[in-house]
Amino acid sequence: MRSDLRRLTWACVLLTCGLSLAEPLVGPSVGRGDALLAEGTRLYNKRKHKDAAEVLLQATRANPSLLPAYLGLARARMGAKDVPGACAAYRAYVRSAPDIQDRTKAQRELALCERKLKAARRKKRNKVPPDMTARHVELKAGFFAALEEGRLVGPGAAGETLRTLVSEGYLGTDLGDMAARLSAASQSTTDDLHQRALAGEALPTARLRESGALFDLARDTGEPSAKAAAQAPFLEGLAALQSGDSTGAQRLFAKAASAAPERTEYRVWRAAALQRAGDLDGALTVLETDLPQDARTDVLRAASAQRKSPEAGARELERILFQRYAPATR
The missing domain is CATH 1.25.40.10 (Tetratricopeptide repeat domain)
Known part of the structure; x- marks a missing residue:
């Protein structure tokens, strides 16, 4: 007992x-x-x-x-x-x-x-x-070289080198500094990727997928980032969208939007994924629900109307031009 x-x-x-x-x-x-x-x-x-x-x-x-x-x-x-x-x-x-x-x-x-x-x-x-002192000195040198070069994940990178040191039983107070620097570098890299993606920069799919490993590395070597809950699925969603997985992308964008409701871009990207999958009405529903006053909602509404008939498209375009965005009366 x-x-x-x-x-x-x-x-x-x-x-x-x-x-x-x-x-x-x-x-x-x-x-x-x-x-x-x-x-x-x-x-x-x-x-x-x-x-x-x-x-x-x-x-x-x-x-x-x-x-x-x-x-x-x-x-x-x-x-x-x-x-x-x-x-x-x-x-x-x-x-x-x-x-x-x-x-x-x-x-x-x-x-x-x-x-x-x-x-x-x-x-x-x-x-x-055997005595591992010399090997650990070499590994630490490799870690700092990789960190300086910005190689954080992958074979021979800083993250893998730190993992090797830990798995081989290295002991030392300097592990704390190494981990803190690696965590900070990982978070800085994902923040940069996120900002560039939001700005509309076309990023390589492989680089977007690598962000998942960077988020994991930042968490496993320091304090977990509060922003990761939204940034990680957003970047993963972009990678999925670029790979042709529109369904997976819209699910990930929805997850990002739920984690950071203040980010309107995540909702727009979710709508874009639905539109890419051929669900224009679903995309419009998302924007009309989440961003009813957004100009991008008007654009999608006009596109949806145009698909139904040229006349409906013309009427919606007229509404946008002369009612929604009417010129100021002089």
């Missing part, structure tokens, strides 16, 4: 902290660092070293500047007999910790860990994981 209760409690902590199958990389999307640290410490005190190490590792991802999480992780890994992992965590802590009593003690523990690691390498040879 108690073990079931503990499992339930831990599941609630994971849900509260935001851990999910989306595999966020670094930052708030991973969870709440302080909550993870508290749970990891609780597990460590119960001598559940392996479980504690898993949770404390997440704490270092959620908040890379949370130094006690590194020290706790190192000790939990030592308790779980993961000597190489413990040494990596000790190094990360000693590298960044201020010169206080805990750091001095951690240096002694690191020295002991290094001796054990050296002995294990002599004894087990190829069974002990």
Whole structure:
């Protein structure tokens, strides 16, 4: 009964902290660092070293500047007999910790860990994981080069490089800065794409589709953007429209319009998608409902009338020219 209760409690902590199958990389999307640290410490005190190490590792991802999480992780890994992992965590802590009593003690523990690691390498040879320091230095250099060049998503890009560092177990407070810069660059890029699309610029379909990965990357490396709920489906809708999927496009434009009701452009694009699919009456209904006083609604109304008959088109055009937009009386 108690073990079931503990499992339930831990599941609630994971849900509260935001851990999910989306595999966020670094930052708030991973969870709440302080909550993870508290749970990891609780597990460590119960001598559940392996479980504690898993949770404390997440704490270092959620908040890379949370130094006690590194020290706790190192000790939990030592308790779980993961000597190489413990040494990596000790190094990360000693590298960044201020010169206080805990750091001095951690240096002694690191020295002991290094001796054990050296002995294990002599004894087990190829069974002990290699030192990844040089590789991680190279990966970080590649990350900053890609970031500088604006290569954010795709093979060898900054996002993929950061994901590799995380998956290979890199530990360090600099992960926080790397993630924050990548998240900011991703959001800046999607904002630029969105503005250019709204201005009517013809953007390559591949570039529009890439925006989805950029929104995901921004979320997985920092604070989720409040604008993404509208911008993401809008850009995806444009990509669908350019690919000939008018039905999918109008659904996505409707989603964007629902997320940002103040953006009239999303409603116009939804109508355009319906018109592109051959549903001119449906497009007109959308604009008459959402934008009854908009000039673009008048244009579509005239086109709809013209399709019914030349006479109806002429009457609607006359109404627009001489009633809707009558010249000022002099």
